[in-house]
Amino acid sequence: MEIVKVGVILDMKSTVGSMANRTISMALSDFYSRNSHYRTRLNLLTRDSQNDVVLAAFSAIDLMKNEKVHAIIGPQRSSEAKFVINLGEKAKVPIISFSATSPSLSPSEHENKFFVRSAYNDSSQVKALASIVKAYGWREIILIYEDTDYGSGLIPYLIDALQESDTRVRYRSVVSSNANDNEILMELEKLKKNRTTIFLVHMTASLGSKLFKQAKIAGMMSEGYAWIATQGLSTLLDPVKDMESMQGVLGLRPYIPSSKKLEHFKLRWIKSADKPDGSTGGSNLFGLWAYDTVWAIAMAVERAGIENSSFLKSNTSKSRVDIAALGTFEMGAKLLDTLINTTFEGLSGNFHLVNGQLEPSAFEIFNVIGTSERVIGYWTKEKELLSELNDNNGRATNNLKNPIWPGNTIDQPRKLKIGVPVREGFTEFIKVVENKNKTTQVSGFCYDMFHAVLQVLEFPLPYEFVPFHDGSFDELLHKIEKQEFDAAVGDTTIVANRSTFVDFTLPYSESGVSMLVLVKDDERKNFWIFLKPLSWDLWLTTGAAFIFTGLVVWVLEHRINTEFRGPPQHQIGTIFWFSFSTLVFAHRERVVNNLSRFVLIIWVFVVLILTQSYTASLTSMLTVQRLQPSFTDVKDIQKNGYFVGYQTNSFVKDLLTKKLNFNETRLKNYTTSEDYHDALSNGEVAAIFDEIPYIKIFLASYCSRYMMVGPTYRTDGFGFAFPLGSPLVPYISRAILKVTEDKEKMENIEKALGNQATCEGQGPTTLSSDSLSVYSFGGLFIIAGIASMSSLLIYVFNFVCFHRPELNNHDPERSFWSKIIDLMKHFDQRDPSLHPFMKRSESRVHPEASPEGNGASPDTDDMQNHSRDSNEGADTVGSYEEEAHSSVGNDASIGAPNAS
Secondary structure (H helix, E strand, O other), X not given: OEEEEEEEEEOOOOHHHHHHHHHHHHHHHHHHHHOOOOOEEEEEEEEEOOOXXXXXXXXXXXXXXXXXXXXXXXXXXXXXXXXXXXXXXXXXXXXXXXXXXXXXXXXXXXXXXXXXEEEEOHHHHHHHHHHHHHHOOOOEEEEEEEOOHHHHHHHHHHHHHHHHOOOEEEEEEEEOXXXXXXXXXXXXXXXXXXXXXXXXXXXXXXXXXXXXXXXHHOOOOOOOOEEEEOHHHHHHOOOOOOHHHOOOOXXXXXXXXXXXXXXXXXXXXXXXXXXXXXXXXXXXXXXXXXXXXXXXXXXXXXXXXXXXXXXXXXXXXXXXXXXHHOOEEOOHHHHHHHHHOOOEEEOOEEEOEEOOEEOOOOEEEEEEEOOEEEEEEEXXXXXXXXXXXXXXXXXXXXXXXXXXXXXXXXXXXXXXXXXXXXXXXXXXXXXXXXXXXXXXXXXXXXXHHHHHHHHHOOOOOOEEEEEEOOOOHHXXXXXXHOOOOOEEOOOOEOOHXXXXXXXXXXXXXXXXXXXXXXXXXXXXXXXXXXXXXXXXXXXXXXXXXXXXXXXHHHHHHOOOOHHHOOOHHHHHHHXXXXXXXXXXXXXXXXXXXXXXXXXXXXXXXXXXXXHHHHHHHHXXXXXXXXXXXXXXXXXXXXXXXXXXXEEOOOOHHHHHHHHOOOOHHHEEEEOOHHHHHHHHHOOOOOEEEEEHHHHXXXXXXXXXXXXXXXXXXXXXXXXXXXXXXXXXXXXXXXXHHHHHOOHHHHHHHHHHHOOOHHHOOOOOEOOOOOOEOHHHHHHHHHHHHHHHHHHHHHHXXXXXXXXXXXXXXXXXXXXXXXXXXXXXXXXXXXXXXXXXXXXXXXXXXXXXXXXXXXXXXXXXXXXXXXXXXXXXXXXXXXXXXXXXXXXXXXXXXHHHHHHO
């Protein structure tokens, strides 16, 4: 039988050290009682480090150099293990620790190659801790840890895991491992002033026990607080000594599957304890790992076949602690490889090393209640949180049983303290009722939206409303900055200056600021309404076109048409009468020039369109009630120095003074819709500026008397406010999008705003005149103008060409202006070749003689003449022959007396 020396380094005065020393002895006895046929036997050489790093290193050197150990179990603490691991690597001696859990010690190919961790790496628990925090909807947390390698080694991994689950570490509190009760209490009082009341504690059992006792004294184990203990603290806390100060704490520890072997061990342990009830010297997970470590080393030593191996000395030295004289263990690498590949079913479960350390299969989450621990769920890599380990329902958002929280309450901490503004007016958005029993009831559009958002969140978000009296919205938001509130829910508008001290969610309401004004009296009562259908520029253009058309027709008809001749006053009257009579198509003057007829055809078409448009517009004005605002332009209000109003405590005041440059002395603030109505109807203000949602609420009650007009000044609408950097903002914003995109939900939520359909047609737009403008008929006027000008130019060209030879024959050397004057004289003369139609008309209207036996009175002749004039479509040849025949008859009658 070969004896193999194995060193053990423990802190014998510590809970873990004294417990591990006993379990190691029991493990050695149990192993060889069951494996008596083994050729090797372990000889355990124990050293006490006394919680001293130097003494732990000294013990390791002594064991390697003088005792020639093949392996070392320990040291107990991570801080002690650092140097001992380096010594083991130098001497090729495997260092196996069941309690040094710091992530910085993890074995790898490049460092700590001769280190084996027969325990779980502390970093293996961070995802489970982050899942717990996320499951309860906590988005801010405070870390409390001790300033040792064990305490600080986990923090980077923990922060990364929390950030992945969108949880922000608001503060990190570092407590000295040697801190006394007073120092711990002072640190807790400092933490108590912080608005975050969720704490995650990572420290050793001795320091953790003192922390929870002082937390209870500080009143931090009461309702509204939550505490989570990491695996090391949860595993080592004495269930009898520490339970009283840990009521409501959540703990995380590795899950140990139940087995007959484990139950038998527990019975033996209780029987061998100092007290029969096991109240002292109780075993825990580290004790089980120590037990399994001895079994693993015993198996590896037997399988590696290192019975005859020895140390190779590098040199000799008389000093017991000369590092250079350690030498190397020639079979160390083989023993290490055999140990890493050793697997068996131990007391703590399946002993299987992955990358030189144990891998957890699951963690259990427990809740300290009374004098016991109640398991409320489990965490696994595959399914994360589960209420039962054999739950096959898959991953759930929060699949834990309901715990009892500090303060012996089932209400989940921490409730968000949400400030809600208490206001008199526009309670459709937010209404706060404070009951006699000190409860607060909140209702309205903003509350309904917030409630709908929480329903679609992926996690619970407990909250309580706190009424905010007598202050502006900015003051409410500053309460968040001062950590008096965690959020604000209400009709709080997102504006740039507020975003410097709070974070807003995405908006959930309509945005923009507009102007509310009084409606003018009914235009139908206007004495001059008949002028309204056409704008002034169109009236002037139409009048000019009438005159121009009349002038063109006169020019074309003057020489050949007697109706366009006569004294100057008569001709001017004819020009105006002819052109304006075309409005009602009542002109009696015949036109005989084809160019005149062409001009008149185009002009009558223009007049027809103008008259029809005028008639339609005037009819609309007289039959349809039209709401016209008293003001449409902000500049008009400023220019005349009128007062304007705004909502009390609103940011709109800053918009009016800083952006629109209103004098603050011209501003008046109002609170309710009734105040708005009174101020506008009594003439106290010319307009009220407010956000569009408020204006729509107002118009729903006073739609027919007021209008929303003018430009819209952009804002981002209503949003929920949170502290700067709050991790809740992206979650709430995404939930707002889900709600606003759901048409049915939004219809239910908007019921709080009442029926606004009566004023749907009104919008924040600048109103334009209803009068028709010249621009609408520009094409018609251009066509008529081109027709008139082209006809006039053709006529003038022909006239000049016809009379040019005559002018040149008289005196070719005359001046140009003299020729022009002669042309004007020729133009004013009657054309000798008078049109036969005109001759006929003249004979009827101005006969030179009348036969005595005619028997027709002058009135009858006039009536016949009018009848013939009105039948302009008669056959021209027949008319001409009739006229010639009449002329011959008249001549014969006149000449008859002379013949006799």
